[in-house]
Amino acid sequence: DEDRGLDEEATMVMVRRLDALQSNVGGEVRMVEAGLATANATRSGFWALVTLWQDQVHGRARLLQQRFQRDLQDKIVSYLKEAGGDMPAQVSLGELPEEVQREVVALQEQFREEIQPLVKAQTEDVQELVQCDSHRNRLALFR
Numbered sequence: 001d002e003d004r005g006l007d008e009e010a011t012m013v014m015v016r017r018l019d020a021l022q023s024n025v026g027g028e029v030r031m032v033e034a035g036l037a038t039a040n041a042t043r044s045g046f047w048a049l050v051t052l053w054q055d056q057v058h059g060r061a062r063l064l065q066q067r068f069q070r071d072l073q074d075k076i077v078s079y080l081k082e083a084g085g086d087m088p089a090q091v092s093l094g095e096l097p098e099e100v101q102r103e104v105v106a107l108q109e110q111f112r113e114e115i116q117p118l119v120k121a122q123t124e125d126v127q128e129l130v131q132c133d134s135h136r137n138r139l140a141l142f143r
Helices: 005-024 033-038 046-083 098-122 124-131 135-142
Strands: none
Touching: 005 033, 005 046, 005 135, 033 046, 046 098, 046 124, 046 135, 098 124, 124 135
């Protein structure tokens, strides 16, 4: 594999732009600044960069999970308060009115749609990087 200096630099430019965009839009999960400051896309640094990226993806997935759980809890607690009864420790979906059940199912579907690309990024995309036959191809795929 010949020298990939330009490809490596283009990869780092893309990573830094992505991080800056996330900062500009108020992204709650960003790459660790210290890690990003020392990251590089050379053969010796590439997998550390991938790990940094995976950590960021994992953080986004964790944030989505927390939001889903909070939204679900808010939906159920809101219904229970309106119903005016005691607040049970546990409620099954079947105990809720159909309208609330539909809202819960819609929340679940939305969560699945949002989490699926992140799960793919953590598994399939990394596997593809591992299976690449050259540093050049890994850089191209990562970008």
